[in-house]
């Protein structure tokens with residue numbers, strides 16, 4: 294059986310071919326958000342007062358199916374921002390995560406904090422699209438890109454004023470790809486097997502170049518773990534399911550933040 298990541302990328306290539314025909318690059322460049330000045334996620338995470346939490350809007354996942362939330366995207370993103378999220382991650386992949394370009398546009402219309410476009414970016418078209426939809430940061434996943442593509446997609450992102458979050462799974466990938474990225478994401482979930490190992494963030498954060506904020510991604514359920522991750526050097530914490538699998542993700546987020554503050558006070 295093919296690994297899910299390979300299936301996702303093959304599907305993305307087909308989807309892109311259709312999209313580029315239907316909505317050419319010139320049309321993206323005409324969209325109002327294309328000209329906006331982006332917010333900096335790097336700067337946001339380096340603020341000492343930042344919660345560091347990047348709360349993710351995710352409708353479903355390949356391993357868990359649809360999440361049960363009864364709230365609308367607008368309610369969720371507004372609530373997350375109001376209760377102290379440092380930034381938001383918006384899944385735009387439709388086939389495997391149930392998101393859409395509209396999700397990102399709707400989020401942009403609601404909040405004034407950095408937005409990460411969470412998708413499987415393999416082509417320059419998607420970088421232009423991220424800017425046109427109102428994103429501030431794009432995700433590049435080391436696991437599914439080669440060196441030349443990473444370099445050219447990063448250069449284009451920077452030209453458009455976007456930041457790049459480089460997602461890695463190993464020390465080798467940090468050494469190879471992360472010398473001059475804006476942000477490093479350590480995914481605790483193996484995108485090939487879906488296994489989650491929180492240890493990965495603890496192990497890899499010391500390998501990151503100094504000055505580049507590191508974000509621990511996936512499988513974070515306990516506010517206590519954030520204090521330890523922070524102590525080991527992580528500046529950001531990307532959290533999706535912990536909130537999205539609750540009927541009311543905003544209330545789940547709010548009480549998580551309260552617990553986080555209590556943990557910090559007692560530390």
Ligand SMILES: O=P(O)(O)OC[C@@H](O)[C@@H](O)c1c[nH]c2ccccc12
Pocket residue numbers: 349351411412434460480510511512513531532533534535
């Ligand atoms: O829902 P979780 O376990 O809190 O994880 C969020 C986020 O890290 C995860 O959705 C993710 C990390 N990297 C990705 C790449 C593509 C799709 C999804 C992801």
